[in-house]
Structure formats: C-alpha cells, structure tokens
C-alpha cells in the first residue's frame with residue numbers, strides 16, 4: 001500500500017500529513033487519540049481496541065478491518081478504521097475516524113477520508129456507508145463527510161438515545 005502525502009492548508013510553511021497503514025505497535029496511540037478526542041470515552045476506546053486486536057489476531061480474512069494512521073511532524077495525530085461489510089456486494093463501511101483536537105481543521109481528516117476512499121475503491125469497493133450521530137458534537141464529522149461528497153440518505157430517529165438520531169451517509173466509490 002502506498003503512503004499518501006497531503007499538504008496541510010493554512011500553515012506558514014506548509015506542513016505535510018502522511019497517511020499510512022497502521023502497524024500493531026500503534027495500538028496504544030490509537031487508544032490515546034480516542035481518549036483525548038473530547039467526544040469518545042473509555043467504552044469507545046475499549047471497543048476500538050477489541051476491533052484492533054481482532055484485526056491482528058484472527059487469520060487474515062477478506063472482511064477484516066483496515067486501519068490508517070495520520071502523521072504530522074513525527075507525531076501520530078489521527079486514525080481511521082474501515083472495511084468491507086460482510087454479506088454485501090462490495091459495500092464498505094467507515095467505522096471510526098478521529099483526529100486529536102489540536103490538529104483539527106487543518107486537513108488531516110480530509111486526508112484520512114481521501115485515503116480510505118482510495119483504498120476501498122482500489123480493493124473493488126462499490127459503495128461506502130458511514131453511521132453517525134445527529135448531535136451537535138458530531139457536526140464537524142458530518143461536515144467532513146458532506147465535504148467528501150457523502151449524502152445523508154437516511155435518518156433513524158432516537159437510534160442512539162432519545163433525541164440522538166442515526167444519520168446514514170452514503171457515497172458511490
């Protein structure tokens with residue numbers, strides 16, 4: 001898999017973010033990014049950690065989770081987890097995407113999304129679907145998806161909790 005370099009916009013000397021496949025030794029860094037996210041908690045970090053372990057512990061399968069890490073100036077600042085949805089015809093899901101608060105708004109999320117889509121497309125992906133929440137704290141995520149061309153095709157009222165709808169985003173790859 002190629003490494004993808006993306007210039008971060010708006011900095012005096014354009015910094016570059018590098019998106020590359022995650023390695024097993026980045027397990028703790030991914031956990032820490034979630035715990036520092038100001039949006040996810042322990043239960044989320046544990047869930048992601050279990051998915052991460054499953055990826056490396058089970059024999060390689062077609063529908064394994066895929067992981068990408070985003071680096072800037074020698075520091076890991078974000079990650080994404082995605083993969084094909086079992087029992088569908090080439091539908092892929094983006095399961096998690098997160099960038100540390102101090103690195104947000106500079107293109108890291110966009111760089112991760114671009115690489116997720118590119119890798120899924122190269123692997124034969126036909127559609128990509130993303131589940132997210134309707135609440136205000138997920139507004140940056142919804143804007144990221146919309147700016148990447150995803151469309152909110154369905155809303156499931158009160159799915160996560162009363163007043164917290166499921167928004168399903170969709171895009172043809």
Ligand SMILES: CC(C)(COP(=O)(O)OP(=O)(O)OC[C@H]1O[C@@H](n2cnc3c(N)ncnc32)[C@H](O)[C@@H]1OP(=O)(O)O)[C@@H](O)C(=O)NCCC(=O)NCCS
Nearest residue numbers: 096097098099104105106107108109110140141143144147
């Ligand atoms: C969602 C998230 C990954 C975006 O990462 P980011 O590095 O800040 O995103 P970018 O800087 O690449 O911005 C991408 C696009 O979204 C828009 N955007 C992102 N955050 C925004 C904000 N707070 N306000 C307005 N627009 C925003 C940008 O304008 C940009 O649009 P453009 O490409 O048209 O310019 C980041 O906010 C995050 O980690 N949030 C917490 C975790 C989360 O909600 N994850 C998703 C649910 S699993």
